[in-house]
Amino acid sequence: MTESQKKGALFSDDLSIPSAGEVFAALNAPCHPNWVTLLTPATAPVTTDRAQLALAVGVLAANGYIAVEAQDGQQVKNIGREMMSLAKALGVSENLMGRGSSLIEFAEDNAWDSLAAELEATENEIKTTMRDQKDRNLIVLTSAAAWLRGTEVATQIVLIDPNPQGISVIRQPELARHLAMQLDGLPPRMKNKPLVAKVQQTFSEMVTILDSMGATPESDRSKLLQIHDAAAGLVKEIMNVSGGTPSPVPSPVPAAATMQGGTKP
Amino acid sequence: MRTICSLLPLIVILFGCPSLKAVDEENKSLPLAPIPSEAKRLVLETASAFTDDGFKVRDADWSFTLDQAKPQFLRVTLFAGLHYWFAVASAGSGVNLKIVLYDRQGHSVKGEAWQDAGTHEGSRAATGLIPKQSGEYFVGVESLDHSTDVNLDCSLVMAYK
Numbered sequence: 001m002t003e004s005q006k007k008g009a010l011f012s013d014d015l016s017i018p019s020a021g022e023v024f025a026a027l028n029a030p031c032h033p034n035w036v037t038l039l040t041p042a043t044a045p046v047t048t049d050r051a052q053l054a055l056a057v058g059v060l061a062a063n064g065y066i067a068v069e070a071q072d073g074q075q076v077k078n079i080g081r082e083m084m085s086l087a088k089a090l091g092v093s094e095n096l097m098g099r100g101s102s103l104i105e106f107a108e109d110n111a112w113d114s115l116a117a118e119l120e121a122t123e124n125e126i127k128t129t130m131r132d133q134k135d136r137n138l139i140v141l142t143s144a145a146a147w148l149r150g151t152e153v154a155t156q157i158v159l160i161d162p163n164p165q166g167i168s169v170i171r172q173p174e175l176a177r178h179l180a181m182q183l184d185g186l187p188p189r190m191k192n193k194p195l196v197a198k199v200q201q202t203f204s205e206m207v208t209i210l211d212s213m214g215a216t217p218e219s220d221r222s223k224l225l226q227i228h229d230a231a232a233g234l235v236k237e238i239m240n241v242s243g244g245t246p247s248p249v250p251s252p253v254p255a256a257a258t259m260q261g262g263t264k265p
Numbered sequence: 266m267r268t269i270c271s272l273l274p275l276i277v278i279l280f281g282c283p284s285l286k287a288v289d290e291e292n293k294s295l296p297l298a299p300i301p302s303e304a305k306r307l308v309l310e311t312a313s314a315f316t317d318d319g320f321k322v323r324d325a326d327w328s329f330t331l332d333q334a335k336p337q338f339l340r341v342t343l344f345a346g347l348h349y350w351f352a353v354a355s356a357g358s359g360v361n362l363k364i365v366l367y368d369r370q371g372h373s374v375k376g377e378a379w380q381d382a383g384t385h386e387g388s389r390a391a392t393g394l395i396p397k398q399s400g401e402y403f404v405g406v407e408s409l410d411h412s413t414d415v416n417l418d419c420s421l422v423m424a425y426k
Contacts, residue, residue, distance in 0.1 A: 001338070001372075005338055011340050014327075017342070018344070022425055025425065025426070168344075171399070
């Protein structure tokens with residue numbers, strides 16, 4: 001494969017970014033996470049800001065996979081309902097009518113594989129309608145937020161069980177770089193919104209951190225903690241959750257850098 | 266009788282045909298799904314074999330036109346420990362399709378290859394891989410037949426477990 005072929009290779013929103021379900025599957029074998037402890041209540045933010053709504057769709061989609069891994073049918077149903085209401089607020093719900101009832105049906109039958117597939121289909125259906133409505137920018141935000149929430153949970157898992165294979169799942173600077181570039185390419189009216197600007201800045205900082213990982217287990221742990229805190233803080237902001245610490249992880253090593261909650265002076 | 270027959274279309278227009286109306290109402294409540302291309306239909310049919318084996322097929326496909334002299338490439342992130350299959354199909358029969366996986370440096374990675382022996386509709390191929398390392402990979406699709414000069418509409422899906 002030549003360098004020009006590598007450069008010209010397609011980066012697809014749908015296939016080049018691993019689904020949260022895929023990331024979690026990759027963590028299951030080496031880390032054996034206790035998914036029930038990683039569940040958070042699913043409540044969509046009350047806002048009319050389309051950028052924030054699109055970000056929230058991504059967070060909820062990732063939450064859905066956590067609920068599937070935890071085999072919590074009620075949570076999956078709640079998340080499905082919240083995703084529908086977000087889709088309605090974004091005006092992209094017309095193709096989703098059958099999805100809600102499928103989610104409920106599969107949750108009641110404990111059909112976890114079908115539920116995971118249905119969640120991915122729901123997220124993609126929302127993205128397809130965004131694309132059809134020439135709202136491609138919103139897709140970038142949804143994908144970024146799903147990855148952000150996935151990273152928050154993945155780092156939490158690996159901080160509890162620092163398994164090298166688990167760390168390698170998170171250490172994906174190329175993927176983070178692509179998402180950062182996509183966010184950077186958003187039109188100014190969207191990029192300049194404070195929340196979107198914060199997401200973009202956090203991704204750029206994550207690229208730097210991910211690139212610098214691999215020196216020592218101690219420094220890696222400190223860097224994972226920085227990534228976790230930044231992702232967790234930002235997810236809370238997207239979902240309009242105020243106060244409290246992000247999510248419980250053991251933190252014997254203090255974070256060395258200043259990156260906290262995705263903010264930077 | 267003749268008057269009734271001549272008025273029947275008008276009656277149907279004014280009051281509607283009950284059975285047709287019922288079908289129409291039913292259709293209104295169904296989500297409108299896009300019609301998949303023939304290549305997508307074939308690749309999903311191929312991937313259903315993986316589903317039977319416990320694989321999850323990603324709910325997306327990569328639709329592209331393959332110029333027979335020029336391979337096409339897609340970036341993906343794969344994780345160590347997971348087992349992946351990539352399948353490609355085209356509606357054109359008798360085309361020798363091939364999927365090659367490359368690591369981040371662009372070196373080909375040996376995987377399990379499957380090629381349709383011509384027993385199925387269209388042309389199909391698949392490649393499986395259990396990556397040793399997590400990271401960025403490239404999926405290359407090419408046609409091994411360079412004799413014809415036709416562009417092929419193809420569809421690729423990926424599955425993991």
